[in-house]
Amino acid sequence: MLDFVKSAFAPRYTFENVDTIFIRGRQYRYISSHGDCHYFVPADGQGPREKYDNATIAEMLETGHFDHRPDREFNYLTELPPEMLSLLGDEEKRRGSEREAIVLAFLEKYQDGKVKRTDTSIREGMDSILGAAARMMRDYDTRATIRETVSPRSLRRWVSAYEKDGLAGLYDDVSQRGNYGRKLTEEQRFFMYSKLPGYLSELKKTPANIVKDVRNAFTAENAEREAAGREDLLKCPSRVTILAAIHHLSPFRVKLAREGVDEAMRAFSPVGEGIDVERPLQRVEMDEQKIDLVSLMEDSGLLQMMTHEEKAQLGLDGSIKRWWITVLLDVRTRCILGMTLSRTPSSKSGLRAVEMGMRDKGVWASAADAQDAWSQHGLMGTLVTDCGKQFVGHDFRTRLCDLGITLVHCPGARPWLKPYIERVFRTISSQLMPRLSGCTFGSILRKGSGKPEEKAALTVDELCTVLVRWIVDVYHNEPHEGLYKETPRDCWNRLTMQYGVTPPPSLRRRRLIFGEKLSRTLQKDGLTVAGVHYHSRALATHMLHNPDREMEIRYYPEDIGAIWVKIGTQWTEVFAVHRCFHGVSYQKWRMAHRELRAKHAKAAELKSRVVQQALDYIESLNADAMAKVGLVLDTIDAETIDRHECEAFIGFCVDDGCDEEPPQTNLGDFGTSLPTAEDTASVHANEAPRAPAEEISSDPPETIQFTDCQPANDDDDGEDDNFILQLRDK
Known part of the structure; x- marks a missing residue:
């Protein structure tokens, strides 16, 4: 419809009292006119009188909100179908x-x-x-x-x-007029239509089979009548009549019976006005698909430090395998917000993609040497997924609820309800994958006699690099048909300048939402996870006044510099004792730990500066590989962390007596670690020479020390309870 602009002068309309008038779909009756205005009342008498001037009526006529039907209707139309003459044949x-x-x-x-x-x-x-x-x-x-x-x-x-x-x-x-169709008797119609359901079956009979079945039915019926001495034999309908009857079957019923409900819904589901979004991140679609590429998973520089079992778990052991790719797409701008690779789709791959969509992805773009930035991120409003088990799980839904994201599940086998993400996968398969060696072409017919397994030559790092470079430098910068030839990047920049985006949750909140649920025993040196100590005043106070030492924690593998601990009924953030772990991922710490074990095999405790040197070495040696592996979903859950602690971190810790400054100052009697007699001596080191540890420990300590044993149980006869009472008396 063309845009309408009111003219300075509008024609003066005239009406009669017997005219039929519809205003915005409701029937009205004309009353009178005064000057440039006309007065109408609802035909049913339910409502006040309304006034419209000629200019307003002209605008409503143009926009379809005003319908005037004069009383001088054409009487000849009463005997004809209610079509206009221009619509006749x-x-x-x-x-x-x-x-x-x-x-x-x-x-x-x-x-x-x-x-x-x-x-x-x-x-x-x-x-x-x-x-x-x-x-x-x-x-x-x-x-x-x-x-x-x-x-x-x-x-x-x-x-x-x-x-x-x-x-x-x-x-x-x-x-x-007239009936040009062939007239069949009731018996003829009965025997003909009794065989038509054979066409509506999973056997998928051809029309020629149905014609033969109908003729056989008539032949058998006439044979029975001849045997009974009857003369009213039935004349079999012609082949054209039978085929016409098949043709007039309901197409939806035919598709439903022959190919199933999914194909029927796919072919005949009505399409309305479609999805209407206005601003970035208003609607985001997510889905996963087996990537159409067989890649040879060789080892990168960082992956050399992994064990063979870990490589096999991720599919990085040199075997030829296919990957699942999970993609997060903003519907309004068509920008790809996140992407992860995994061996099998799971709720963790979906959560990793959601988390990636809320972070600036510059580290991935830099690792892939992309020319442009991958900065599209923010808190999405609505996330649309299918009903895959990885998206309908209670854990996935509760975490998105904590983020404030509305989760919408499309019915199964209805891909047209999230068409944009489906189109992205088709674009990847048609534009990117054919350029790579090892492409499977998506189907046996397209692949032909080729053997893509023999041509697979991409390592996991190269595969990640290709995907990131294609997204950042190609897909985001190409004119998009759905954006009227505007590129996704330009559309994102233009709309974010106009509407802005909601900031993503902070790191502290992400630790709670995306953290792994663990359970650890509180000791006098705090909590230990993977060889890293965490302590605070709140933990020390809890240990003094509560016998319960089993603490529930949230461990965020992306940053092990702090954890959340449930103390009583409140969640408290507890930082690592040593600052060198702030901003360090669990994967990076494991690599550094292996490096330290190799160089310091006999040392049970290491200075924090030695740990910092190992972390710096790992980062400088494998920075790019580290970023690329961030796209690969490594299964780091509570069971994996527990297994790693038992296998690798047992008997390993970082020395608390480091040379660096403590992360918190002026904490009084309780700090990031509980004071001991040795700590008391170090405080007075400037006043007197340091005495041997035996002499210090023989003096009555002023600070509180905790025993290594747990609270009272059936074997200790309440000794710990007596000990706690003695502490309270002091």
Whole structure:
């Protein structure tokens, strides 16, 4: 519809009281007009009087909100279908145009006095009338001819109808008369339609099979009648009649019966106005798909430090395998917000993609040497997924609820309800994968006799690099048909300048939401996870006044610099004792730990500066590989962390007596670690030479020390309870 702009002067409309008027779909009745305004009341009498000026009525007429139906309706339409003349068929229009030419030719000769309105005069002048009509039609269409033989009575009837109702009086419903179909008896129809359900089955019989079944049914019935001495034999319908009956079966029913409900819904589900979004991150779609590429998973520089079992778990042991890719897409701008690779789709791969969509992905773009930035991120409003088990799990839904994201599940086998993410996978398969060696082409027919397994040459790092470079430098910078030739990057930049995006949750909140649930025992040196100590004043106070030492924690593998601990009924953030772990991922710490174990095999405790040197070495040696592996989903859950602690971190810790400054100052008697007699001596080191540990430990300590044993149980006869009472008395 064209844009409407009110003109300075509008025509003055006129109405009659008997006219039928619809305003915004409701019927009204005209009352009166005063100057430029007209007054109407609802036809049902339920509502006040309304006033509209001519300019407003002109605008509503243009936008379809005003419908005026005069009382002088065409009476001849009462005997005809309620179509307009311009919508009638070509044959009806031809008949009407011939009659009009004949009528006009008669009226012309009648005015000249050459014919009269009598049957005798018309019959005598019929040849000249038809000749004049033919010449009149050829003036508009050189191929037009008069194909009707007209009787004087019919011509007089046409003239009367034309003078009364105009052109519409020459039209009739002759084309609707008669039944040109073959008439079948009830018995014939019964035997024919009794075999048609054979076409509506999973056997997928052909129409030729159904024709043969119908003929066999008639032959068998006639044989029974002949044996019974009956003479009323049935005549089998022709092949054309049977095929026509098959053709008139409901297409939806045919598709449903022959191919199943999913294919039927895919083919016949009605499409409305589609998905309407206005701003970035208003609607985000996520899905996973087996990547159409067989890649040879060789080891990168960082992965050399992994064990063979870990490589096999991730599919990085040199075997030829295929990956699942999980993609997060912003519908409004068509920007890809996140992408992860995993061996099998799971809720963790979905959560990793969601988390990636809320973070600036510059580290991945830099690792892949991309020319542009991958900065699209923010808190999404609605996330749309299918009903895969990885997306409908309670854990996945609760974490998205904590983020404030509305989760919408599309019904199964209804990909058209999230069409944009489906189109992205098709784009990846059609534009990117054919350029890579090892492409499986998505189907056996396209692959032909080729063997992509023999051509697989990409390592996991190269695969991640290709995907990131294609997203950042190619896909985001190509004109998009759905954006009217605007690139996704330009669309994102333009709309974010106009609307902005909601900031993602902070690191502290992400630790709680995306953290792994662990359980650890509180000791006098705090909590230990993977060889890293965590302590705070709140933990020390809890240990003094509560016998429960089993603590529930949230461990965030992306940053092990702090954990969340449930102390009583409150969650408290507890930082690592040593600052060197702030901003360090669990994967990076494991690599550094292996490096430390190799160099310091006999040392049970290491200084924090030695640990910092190992972390710096790992980062400088494998920075790019570390970033690329961030796209690969490593299964780091509670069971994995527990197994790593038992296998690798047992008996390993970082020395608390480091040379660096403590992360918190002025904490009083309780700090990041509980004070001991040795700590007391170090405080007075400037006042007197440090005495041997034996002499210090023999003096009565002023600070509180905790025993290594757990709270009272059946074996200790309440010794710990007596010990705690003695502490309270002091």
